[in-house]
Amino acid sequence: MTSWVKWPGGHPRFGYGADYNPDQWDREVWQEDVALMQKAGVTIVSLGIFMWARVEPENGRFDFSPYDELMDLLHAHGIAVCLATGTASPPPWLVRAHPEVLPVDAAGSVLEFGARQSWCPSSRVFMGYATRLARRIAEHYRDHPALAAWHVSNEYGCHNAHCFCPTSANEFRRWLTQRYGTVDELNRAWGTDFWSQRYASFDQVEPPRLAPTFGNPTQALDFARFSSDELLAQYVAEREVLREVTPGVPVTTNFMVGPNTKWMDYWRWGPEQDLVSNDHYLDESSDEPEVVLAFSADLTRGCARGEPWMLMEQSTSAVNWGRVNTPKVPGQLWRNSLAAVARGADSISYFQWRASAAGAEKFHSAMVPHAGPDSRVFREVCQEGARLAGLTPLLGQRSDNRVAVLFDYQSWWASEQDAHPRQDWRYRDAVLAWYEPLWRSNVGVDVVGPDADLGRYDLVVVPGLYLVTDATATAIADAAERGANVVVTSFSGIVDEDDRVRLGGYPGAFRDLVGVRSEEFVPLRPGQSVTLSDGSTVSSWAEDLTVVDDATTVVLAYASSPGGLLDGKPAVTVRPAGVGRAWYVSADLAADTQRSLLAQVLSEAGIGPVAPWTGALELVRRGDHVIAINHSDGEAEVEVAGHELLTDTPVGPRLVVPAWQTAVVRIG
């Protein structure tokens, strides 16, 4: 296990704990806290995330005394600390002394202090104060035995991903100068001849603020890239200070990886972490939040290049920021945690230890709820701590999956701009449309980035990859040539990295690979539909497709369409490509059709599930363990033999998992 937390004492444990915000509570509560933590099996807490205004109550005056006491107290109770640099939110004095630190929205409104993250990602003023604080904290606690890891800032970009202030504008121009070298190259990339936007110098460029109508799409794309880079630069600046002062202590910042967090290109952030950590909250907008949870976990592992990672935050029960915040039902807490462990998490933490009495997050659940430790939630928390302690054999184990789903932030940014074929096209949906049936098939999936090595995969799914570089397109084609089945879906390969259309017919970059050519997108209006040759219905997206390679086979055709535009034309095709095959799916398929097509592809690729099973069971393989989670109210059966860790009993050749229960089997 590389770059894992620096456990006091040195022997690795399962991380288990929470954000710990003791500054909200009187000192006598702290004693109860550590006693309850021990009861719950807590091994690590994140301390001090919002402590800036406490530890630096005025410019340059530092006071760590309460935290000294807390660090000692936690250590005395055997609890390691992932210590925050405290820079997630600036203190009042900073924004009053430097109001230019406050972010500005696209319409020019200043975003006031009083929430959190009220700072401009490009602010060098903020960076100066933040790195000064990080240095002081690191110097102060460098030798403290409780210090296990650094937690830099918090959820970068959750609310301040984009700022349109003059400072941001200056840095954007610097960034553009570095990217393009000459303004002529910018003009080429952005297509500024349209709408008379040709710039004579970088000085004339501004961020994509509120404008009379659609702005330049490549300007918006570059601004998204720039913004992610600026936030990352803030992280790197703090990390460099920490590496200098405490070279042996691993550094992380908690990502918010998942299909709903759009603005940080975590593929670029991952390599800058000593260990990857992630926050995941159940997606209330989803019918099956378990699918999204699994996707996010697989994506997090991807950002960690397969290394174990920390689930830094999740909720024990309801969140507070949704429209309707429903509690988790009994047992769900553990099922959610185990799904993350199954996908590489070596640490499970919550926001937060004790539910706040005041402030914006007081109705967010916690390990200790408002009702106190005599509560269902705290009892489940204790149960989870005990269970995790029994899973130590899983620590450090890796996955070895044969299926890759390609996921790219820059394509996401570019594909959801306005003035597109349909404004409600969502990258998230295009990706989950393929991830979900894979999840349901209990096929292990790696979610990989556009620069991933695809060599080890037998199936590579490329859903809705609107923007693709030549290099990535080549890598995908090479994967097929070397023997993989590659599935490219509609609205892929359309533009290059400058958001410039690849001419000659869609899917542009993949046209030769898949051997078809699309003349037009056919997004369907509410009420419109297209029928396929198998009788199924397409309701959102189709394309006007022609086979352009003799070897291409039509798997499904369009049977009827508005105005007959598509009748008889190909809808799904496959073309032999080297040793492999390249599939093209030009339409959003009905669920049954999708499942049947996936079965066909998996069969061609020779890929089966983690283990044969019956009933509604989620099965995941991690190293030499099979994890089983029953998401139904009926029992389920899986063919597996070995040693079940939660009950510490041998099992096999069949294991019955009761309704809603779980199992972790060391095989063999």
Next chain:
Amino acid sequence: MTSWVKWPGGHPRFGYGADYNPDQWDREVWQEDVALMQKAGVTIVSLGIFMWARVEPENGRFDFSPYDELMDLLHAHGIAVCLATGTASPPPWLVRAHPEVLPVDAAGSVLEFGARQSWCPSSRVFMGYATRLARRIAEHYRDHPALAAWHVSNEYGCHNAHCFCPTSANEFRRWLTQRYGTVDELNRAWGTDFWSQRYASFDQVEPPRLAPTFGNPTQALDFARFSSDELLAQYVAEREVLREVTPGVPVTTNFMVGPNTKWMDYWRWGPEQDLVSNDHYLDESSDEPEVVLAFSADLTRGCARGEPWMLMEQSTSAVNWGRVNTPKVPGQLWRNSLAAVARGADSISYFQWRASAAGAEKFHSAMVPHAGPDSRVFREVCQEGARLAGLTPLLGQRSDNRVAVLFDYQSWWASEQDAHPRQDWRYRDAVLAWYEPLWRSNVGVDVVGPDADLGRYDLVVVPGLYLVTDATATAIADAAERGANVVVTSFSGIVDEDDRVRLGGYPGAFRDLVGVRSEEFVPLRPGQSVTLSDGSTVSSWAEDLTVVDDATTVVLAYASSPGGLLDGKPAVTVRPAGVGRAWYVSADLAADTQRSLLAQVLSEAGIGPVAPWTGALELVRRGDHVIAINHSDGEAEVEVAGHELLTDTPVGPRLVVPAWQTAVVRIG
């Protein structure tokens, strides 16, 4: 009758009239106006509400001449005047000379002149000009015989309840300093340790402007309190001038009391009025606007501490500001007015006398519509004037109800903040859910504030009282101890006056009183539901409840719920408390269940309707009168004997009220 209008001649009459805006019309129209007023039975008009730009056309130059003529004209026709101070909307010269008077919204946009109320509630500049005008008018008309009362400003806070300008910020800091004394106390109350918001001085605090995400909830709550206080201070400043110049003339400003006007804490405003007046418009968003009308009237009477009040504005037919503005149907005008009279109104007025030909309100109905006096509306107006003249015996009579519904503005402000269990929880709905079946049962209700004396009530309903002070919680518990039935509903007692959660389990402040403890809120998503032991369905809100007092009885239990979370747990409970009983209702009940529960509670409390009746009849008791309003197309019957005032005939022992008709019976 205390503090009622100073009727010219001295003998009290039923107030009947309108806002009168003669400056919109040529002088010849004035003559027609007073003739038509006499025909309609008008006794009082509000004059000069928007006269500022007329009477002070430039800074410091005053010209009252047209109003002199109008005052004389009205007086000559026996019409009293509720004279405006004219300060509802500033004239153009004021905002151009002092642009800092214009309000600023949370995003920093200045709200331009050109509508109405374009002034900042904290502006001392505005206050200076407004009080100067009030003084000049008072001095000018102090001895005019038509002067019956003062009408200060108009609908304070209708459009300018909150201002975020630098002046407001300064005054907010002053207000906070007065409230908290030290910034440490503010930090404690606001819970600023969360999100690093700890202030080092009051200077660092700003209003809750647009921020990157959820702001501090107690900051928002205090800003609401401050804003209501600032508007009230504007009123008090004018009132003080008027009291000084015309000590015998009562002063009022028209409230907009009702379940849709949120931002003025009228419980604090009421005691500052010599007589309470209110504007009420039918609630187009309501299926049963009569219920909302009745609630608003009961609440207005509450603000007037039981004294008679003035219905200062309603509409004769359609309003102009709704989405679809439908006329009132024949007879509705009278039924609406009588419902207000039944609940303590001694005056019924309209906005406005004559429908405007121009401006933003030209499509608002009036006593004289665009079609002129030969119209259905004007005929109904004349009929109402004649009827009111026959109701003089009702003047000054009070109600004597045994049921109190507790209604609190500060709880409203706090409970509808964001980041709560469900964002669409509405205080209005929680309150009307209990007021409506009481109204339908013809049980007389007082709507009372959090500081009310609850001693006289046999039933106290406490719906959704999220924020409650210790004092109010104690008063409610005392009411039960002394013998009342107290009904506490879900999401009550959660926080103290600082919006800090009362820990240990919900309903916090009422946990001991009701003898149950709730661990978690269970708001239900669309499509989710919970079933109760009586087979009924809960669709919006439930709680994870446990009985914590042996004396508590379960009235209804949860039968089935998502994930089984609530199965078998209590839903509605009752606990003996001293001589009385304390009920807890943890869920939003289906209508039938609600009605049946209310019947049980009323029966326990020994409370019956105003009089036995059949058919769809609204029955209200005012003093020794019973008012009956038939809201249906069938006749209805009530057991009552006495003298019917509208027909001037004896009735009894039964009175039949024909479809859509009304009756006013002096009992005995």
Next chain:
Amino acid sequence: MTSWVKWPGGHPRFGYGADYNPDQWDREVWQEDVALMQKAGVTIVSLGIFMWARVEPENGRFDFSPYDELMDLLHAHGIAVCLATGTASPPPWLVRAHPEVLPVDAAGSVLEFGARQSWCPSSRVFMGYATRLARRIAEHYRDHPALAAWHVSNEYGCHNAHCFCPTSANEFRRWLTQRYGTVDELNRAWGTDFWSQRYASFDQVEPPRLAPTFGNPTQALDFARFSSDELLAQYVAEREVLREVTPGVPVTTNFMVGPNTKWMDYWRWGPEQDLVSNDHYLDESSDEPEVVLAFSADLTRGCARGEPWMLMEQSTSAVNWGRVNTPKVPGQLWRNSLAAVARGADSISYFQWRASAAGAEKFHSAMVPHAGPDSRVFREVCQEGARLAGLTPLLGQRSDNRVAVLFDYQSWWASEQDAHPRQDWRYRDAVLAWYEPLWRSNVGVDVVGPDADLGRYDLVVVPGLYLVTDATATAIADAAERGANVVVTSFSGIVDEDDRVRLGGYPGAFRDLVGVRSEEFVPLRPGQSVTLSDGSTVSSWAEDLTVVDDATTVVLAYASSPGGLLDGKPAVTVRPAGVGRAWYVSADLAADTQRSLLAQVLSEAGIGPVAPWTGALELVRRGDHVIAINHSDGEAEVEVAGHELLTDTPVGPRLVVPAWQTAVVRIG
């Protein structure tokens, strides 16, 4: 044919072409372009619409060299040029040197450069630079043989119709001073006595910026008038330069006439054009976009006072700016174009020649799509070019219709303001409700403005003409007196040109003409409805109507209504007026009732269709030609004899038009 393009060589051709934006492409593409243009039958292109940043890359430095080459190249291939003045969008250097040129929205936010039309309509700075550029271009190309017409700017007001900056405020005050002379007259017109808005001088007036609530409606109306005038003044300024430098070359700017473009009063713009040109895109919000297309074409012809006009832009297939951008189906391209030709278009052009690879409009279809010339779209483009070449006999021919539908921009502006009887009342719907059944009846319609000569019409439809001047009201009454059937529909005649209500009962200006009087509007809420005497249902709007003239006949009455308000009252009436008749329709009618009423009116007026037909056929008469378009999948038949131009064959006495096909028959 007057004022038509100056064809090189002098012999008129059907215009056929596109916006041509070669600056987006390398020089080698230009050669392919002209070759493909010849293949497609292109005769004219609009060149240089967004060339400003290219031809004036810095202030005062002009470089036309690439355009010199292009003009020569196009001319060498026989293609005429409608040359742009290039002023549609300013270059970056202009807005950076003069940031005050950027528009400002009602809330005070500056609209940044980076989209298009980022200039304030009142900016004299912009006008100075724009006219300088126009002069330089005119002087440079005055003698070029390819120059056929001038295309000034582009789609004026598409995104910058209103600006609220200080410059706009100054010019608005100047405009108001000119309109009203004295501020007292402004006060009278605007009704400023309401809400204390009386201005002491023009200096106190500002544009209708964001305000606390509803602003003054006449202020908003005047600001709309002013804004349209300011944009027109920008056009006129450029046109004057062009007329001076190239007196023989006709000047146009492309309108966006149709029921969705609200803010330019094209009745005032039409007379300023040497030839009228229009952009029309299929209306994705419409179930029957062909109806809207026909309406827009008839309205464009109205703006051109019956003269032939240019369809300057439409799309070959999908647009890019809708919510869901569906391609046109096979054959639709031609059917749409022919519908415009049938209504007076002598030129059909597209946006744009070649689909962009980059920029905000890259997903807008073009004559040459991304897929290239080997595509369905380009094949249909070539087919259309060939067909238009065969329609030369139609050039210059005019329509001779007997039905007028009155359409007024100022009434539109006034009628859709807030604080009206129903906020969702839409002028567009009121007009199309009558245009659509006329279209379906194949009755030729002129869409005319409020100042039109109505003398030639036998039927004048006046739908929802909320605002009407005395002069227009008189002209409409005169039309009836002289023998026409006049149909006035609900919410007509309500206010004068100052948006001041015409008192005494609705429909105000038309009360005497139609002989009825309405006391109240009865807009219906969702769920409410009114039944008519024919059993049909009214769901949106009714009125409380009384007959006030003995000669008025009730055609349809209200049968039942909420609260019985309308029961038995008139709904549709007719009154003899001189030699003609005046109908009043007080409600929105169900489709069948509407159709049957229209049939009755047409019969009274003695008006029949273009020709007898069966099946779903659109028939239009232009000069001595009948154009037939089959919009259905079944064949249709029309009684017509003559020579069919597309097939160059004689036809008659019956012509069968196959499914989806078209015909153009020269009669006789």
